[in-house]
Amino acid sequence: YGFINNFRPAPLLPNQVYRFDPTTSQLRVVADGFDKCNGIAFSPDGRIAYMWRIISADTGATGTTVDSTRPATIYAFDVDPVTETFLNRRVLAYMDTGIPDGVQVDSEGNVYASCGDGVQVYDPSGVLLGKMFINTVTANHIFAGKGRLVILAETKIFLVEFAAAPSIVELG
Secondary structure, eight states: OTTTTTSSOOOSSOSOEEEEETTTTEEEEEEOOOSOEEEEEEOTTSSEEEEEEOOBOSSOTTTOOBOTTSOOEEEEEEEOTTTOOEEEEEEEEEOSSSOOOOEEEBTTOOEEEEETTEEEEEOTTSOEEEEEEOSSOEEEEEEOSTTEEEEEESSOEEEEEOSOOBOOOOOO
């Protein structure tokens, strides 16, 4: 996003999702068809990848607006155990307020998405389990150990204490 906000040069590679293998230094595409991927999260067993895309108009940091006609979607992919390519793209959830701007997965496989009014929580099949309303846009969130979720809003920071625990995935 540095290019969009005019503080980095234009990208040299297409807007795709890449996997870098630190052992071989090989870079390869694992998913494409995204305008701008905004992150990746994995299920606790590493077999499902979740990705989301940003839907802001490319007007720069001082004039960015949300285009509500573009997808505000979290996608799920199966991760091929041999090639580690992302397969079987499907919609997990669609944000009803704002856009997904940060996703975490807990130890039970539930998916947490920052959005326009807080954090929405979905089960692994995409069923909405609940919402944490904070009455402002949530930029991101992160687990801070078992039972603690830090929510980063545009001008405030919130701490939620509840029973969930973070998912820790070791990828090969």
